[in-house]
Amino acid sequence: MTEEQKRVIIESGKNYFRTSIIPNHIKNLQKLRLKDFDVNPFLINYLAAFLCGDTAPQSMAKALVYPRILGTSVNTSFGQNIQIFISQLAQVAGCASGIDGIDIEFIDALDGRKKYCQCKAGSQTINKDDVDTILGHFKRLIGKARLDRIPLQMDDMIVGVLYGERISANYKTIATTYPVYCGAEFWEHITGDKTFYYQLAKAFGEVVEEDGINGSSLILQKVEDIAMEITEKGGL
Template sequence: MNENEKQAILLKAKDFFRKRIAKNHKINTQKLTSLKQFNVNPFTHKYLAQFAFGDSSPENMAKALLYPRILGTSISTTFGTQLQYFCNEVLSSYASTTSGMDIEFIDAIDGRKKYCQTKAGPNTINYDDVTTITNHFKAVRNLARTNHLKMNLDDCIVGVFYGSKEDLNQFYKKIDEEYPVYAGVEFWLHLTGDINFYNELINAFAEVADEMDSSALIQEIIHKLALEISSQDN
């Protein structure tokens, strides 16, 4: 991959983050104006507010509900669900025509064509995914054999967008016993040939983050939730 191709990916990545991640994150946050949007545990709700903010006022109880959602599960879910769009829009020139694969590319390290399933992070697959992924790889290898194409076992890979080999959960490690699983720096190095590309991609996302300020929206939602909490206590 040459420098122009890498810069094109970074520009597309910024646009993707702006339109797919940040926009959807804000939309999902705007929905959280009512307690019915949360699974409130009445046994721990006041405790969490007291623990995190020093008292269990309605405002702090609202924060105890809202902050974990918008800073944790919401953005993580958004990133994971938008991953296919990243492949289609940002890595479009590497889109796979092979069933079950997300992208195909010439490995910058060994020069061989790789058939790759992409995943968001080091904990995003479970037990059932192991069989699904390895079956896809077996199908690719069978197809290559039928078409008299030479394919090595390590030409089928899993590419994990962030994290490291040490971060991978046990299910990734099970796949890695047979097929390579590349995570974070290692994955982007194989794709681009640039050891610094992973950090450049992170910085590209960070530049978009500098454009975002939803603090007023968050305060408005906290106020609405606090009013509802207060009305329940009366």
């Protein structure tokens, strides 16, 4: 893959964050209310004191808001919108597939063979039913290859995991028959560049600075809002 093609993928990834991830992340932050939290009364005071050194309403609000908006919320948004990113990847890389159950097709930069790839978000994101679905897609592709005389080898059908390192047991089940490329390894097979995965990850963070988004201010404002609700309620 050329440097220009890699640049286009990175810019597409940035656009994905601008149009899908960041707006949803900010929306989820701004709509948060105290009632949205399943507060454990046996833990909240401890967590507030552990984080801030006291159990003031603002400290409790931080203990609630920080993990939600910096963890659960954005991870959920990324997973729910991952098909958008995959579609954009297929478009800019010119590797969209017309085969049912196959997300992208590309020439492997390492072995030069055409790969038929089903993409998944992360290294822990499939369940047992997903395993059967993926294996079924590959089985049907094998049948199609025989009919259409496509020169297909077993290791030409792969699962590409966009991020992560250690794959789950469900992925390992698939890997007994078909390759599962995860994180940096997956992106190296697409681009031929060992560092591309890290370049792409860094680029996502650059969007915030490039677009002048003050996430810290938005979070602190929400902390104040939640703290006010806690005060009005008389505590937690």
